[in-house]
Amino acid sequence: MIKTSRAPRPLPFSGSISTLRRLRRIMLALPVTLAIAASTGLTGTANASEPLQDDLIIAQNLNHFTLDNGLEVVVIPDRRAPVVTHMIWYKAGSADEPEGQSGVAHFLEHLMFKGTASHPDGAFSHMIAERGGRENAFTSFDYTAYFQRVAKEHLPLMMELEADRMENLVLSDEVVTPERDVVLEERRLRVDSEPGSRLREAVNAVTFVNHPYGSPIIGWQHEIEALDKEAAIAFYDRFYTPNNAVLVVAGDVDVADVRALAEATYGKVQRRAEPGERVRSAEPPLSGERRVSVIDPLVRQESVSQTWIVPSQTTGTGREPEALDVLSYILGNGPNSRLRKALVLDAEAAISAGAYYQSGALDDGRFGVYASPRPGFTLDDMETLIAAELEKLLDEGVSDEEVQRAKYSMIASAIYAQDSQTGLARLFGSALTTGQTVEDVQTWPAQIDAVTRQDVLEAARAYLTADPVVGTLRMPAAEEPEAAANTQATPQDKS
Amino acid sequence: MLRSNKFIKSICAAAIAAVVSHAAISPAHAVEVQRVISPDGIEAWLVEDHTVPIIAVNFAFEGGAAQDPEGKAGLTRLLAATMDEGAGDLDSEAFQSRLEDLAVSISFNTNKDRFFGSMRTLTPTLDEASGLLALALTDPRFDAAPVERMKTSLITSAKRNETDPNGIAGRALSDAMFAGHVYNRPTGGTPESLADLSAEDLRAQHAKIISRSSVTIGVVGAITADQLSAMLDEVFSPLPETSDLQPVEDFVPSTGASISKELDIPQTTVLVGLPGLKRDDPDYQAAFVMNHILGGGTFTSWMFREVREKRGLSYGASTYLSPYQHTGLLIGSAATRADRADETVTVMLEQLTRMATDGPSEDELQAAKQFLTGSYPLRFDSSGKIARQLVALQTTGLGIDYFDRRNAEIEAVTLEDVQRVARRLLQDVEPTVIRVGPVQG
Secondary structure, rough: OOOOOOOOOOOOOOOOOHHHHHHHHHHHHOOOHHOOOOOOOOOOOOOOOOOOOOOOOOOOOOEEEOOOOOOOOEEEOOOOOEEEEEEEEEEHHHHOOOOOOOOHHHHHHOOOOOOOOOOOOHHHHHHHHHHOOOOEEEEOOOOOEEEEEEEEEHHHHHHHHHHHHOOOOOHHHHHHHHHHHHHHHHHHHHOOOHHHHHHHHHHHHHHHHHHHHHHHOOOHHHHHHHHHHHHHHHHHHHOOHHHHEEEEEEEOOHHHHHHHHHHHHHHHHOOOOOOOOOOOOOOOOOOOOEEEOOOOOOOOOOOOEEEEEEEEOOOOOOOHHHHHHHHHHHHHHHOHHHHHHHHHHHHEEEEEEEEEEOOOOOEEEEEEEEEEEEOOOHHHHHHHHHHHHHHHHHHHHOHHHHHHHHHHHHHHHHHHHHOOOHHHHHHHHHHHOOOOHHHHHOOOHHHHHHHOOHHHHHHHHHHOOOEEEEEEEOOOOOOOOOOOOOOOOOEEEEO | HHHHHHHHHHHHHHHHOOOEEEEEEOOOOOOOOEEOOOOOOEEEEEEOOOOOOOEEEEEEEEEOHHEEEEOOOOHHHHHHHHHOEEEOOEHHHHHHHHHHHOOEEEEEEEEOEEEEEEEEEEEHHHHHHHHHHHHHOOOOOOOHHHHHHHHHHHHHHHHOOOOHHHHHHHHHHHHHHHOOHHHHHHOOEEEEEOOOOHHHHHHHHHHHOOOOEEEEEEEEOOHHHHHHHHHHHHHHHHOOOOOOOOOOOOOOOOOOOOOEEEOOOOOOEEEEEEEOHHHHHHHHOOOOOOHHHHHHHOOHHHHHHHHHHOOOOOOEEEEEEEOOOEEEEEEEEEOOOOHHHHHHHHHHHHHHHHHOOOOOOOHHHHHHHHHHHHHHHHHHHHHHHHHHHHHHHHHOOOOOOOOHHHHHHHHHHOOHHHHHHHHHHOOOOOOOEEEEEEOOO
């Protein structure tokens, strides 16, 4: 075997060219045809995105405009394959539900597939399937979205049918009742059967005690059981209207064509409601320690998490959200993150350890850290080690090298993201339904680039000094975690 | 000597690199597949696309977890987990730091039949990325600390599987249908088998599997055939010429078992297993169309309509073909209300019988073919997806023109073909049925 040995090459950010300038060069090397949509005859549109100069822009060739009925439209041309991702996003999620009706946003999402007067009995799904399309939908705290991925020639039909079900949904008890059973099974599958999911649900509920982010998106079981046709239709009539929606089309399309199609389909839908400003109950400051434990014999790997409420991309001011992004990277992403290095590599006490910043939210977001102990270590050990790392961070801050490394990696990930048409569509759709603008998303790399180590330290001191909500996932105490103790095989002949 | 030889080869690469075949892809008009052969004779299939400055390299070696020695289940999976944990002069931390600093990702994985690898890089870091990949492939360190760390991580996953309904059901299905064959060794190992694995075992398994003769390579992105040619020699030429694989026998999975496992959760997971087809079976496309109608993933399949839409028994209900190199399975699955699990199983089995006796209508066949041909372009919308397919075309012997032929093959499937393959797969065979959930009654 020949051994490959080579002199180490300089790190990308140790040469004379700065990291960011280097990444900019990569971005600017993109073909010009992809770059700017400003000269497509659409310059007169109200919100057409102006190209930002000499900077890193995500989806440079994106175009953005608003129809007369208030529907926002985002078009992201991507000519690499003759396919299109078509998504409609409603600014209506579980945090917009009436009191006592948790789960109705998600329940309506299921019912939206049932049909309209002109396309009854799930005809939309059949027509998509006949054309080889893929479809699905998802509900979150702040939005509900429906999407299809189809060969580009089917885009007009998708727009026609999606516009149809924006105003013409027809429901009967006959379809609503079994669908409620399906949702209850979905809850049992996703939450009740998984101790980790049950813990996340409980931690969430004690993190947000007054704000609706504390209720599960899928809904509490007893409230799902009480949902009916009327509740679903009331939610639909209140929120499903063009002036409360964002259309995202990404793929092999012309902006002018999409605009004409949008006007001919969605443009014909009247404003059905005026949902008004989205104001939710604010979260009060709370005294006292908040800890939740889920103890279950199904648990095979214990873990601990700590959660803080922090500003989101939308509620944060100045460079705060980006600083939290960089902080979460330094603290808990990547092979050199502080938590991984301290808990996993140096102390060899944890199987995994990390941090996250959930930044996309209309109201506040969350910052979290987590760890899972290796055999021989306890959850208390994890908390002690995490506390030591946090203390060091709050005392000494972070280094310039750490900040540079984080920025390079985060901005490179934005370049990789351009490889996924659906990923880009989701990025813009979720941002626009959580209070962000197209420009906020497009200039995210430059905003990250502007973060200093002082910003990171200030963000850490502002938010991570408060008591976190602590969640632990535990095995029952004093009991050998006997593998599959209650699992019994009973092979038998089929009769 | 070696060095200058390599140098000469690389400067001549432009002249020598033989681009012997071009095939236009109809479902993704702009794409064409080039067969690139390096000066040292390493072959890769390339889709060159300079739209985004990304290069995706995927590859597979013959020999996966079925090559785990007796009593060492999980060894190949551990190999995949440790090959990027330090190589050459770079220990685990140094190697991972280099990847992070370059924003390059390198990863390895395995299934029963093959050992997979992939690399993603931006164009300016191609040389550095290739160097690191070559190092990981030729000279992994298997240092004690990362090996222990990865073992602990895999042991944790194996333990989780022991209380996870899908993990328990999958193991039960394997025990019932793959009994006595190497395929029944858990790919991820067991807590016990993993605990005993050593760096020596890893070195032996590395020598057994990683070789020039058994590798297939797919590349997509902003790279020319000449650049690729040089990269292939740098990364893959230093590998040993041949691997040392144990032969694996073809077999037919066992059927007819009915197995219940108790687990204290509010739902019952159901698996229904039958022998399926290998990918090279002449009936494969017909079976693929048949499965689509039966339970293939869309909101319109028989399983979805009967189990979910009409009865609300389950959030999901589907079937899929699972082809291996030496056998095949057809699997149906659902997670259902525990008190109606029997009804769910009955409804699922009824669909199998109905497919074997009545079969689909001509309209259903046409709708399925339209879906399968119409959705084919959706597989070509990111570099990684295309690179993986380029590897799969080679490992399954489908040929460089398969992207072109594929929709015609689906179109050619007749009602008679579907009925024939449905009878072949579903008639006169007792499915294996697995239930995992709470005790009833």
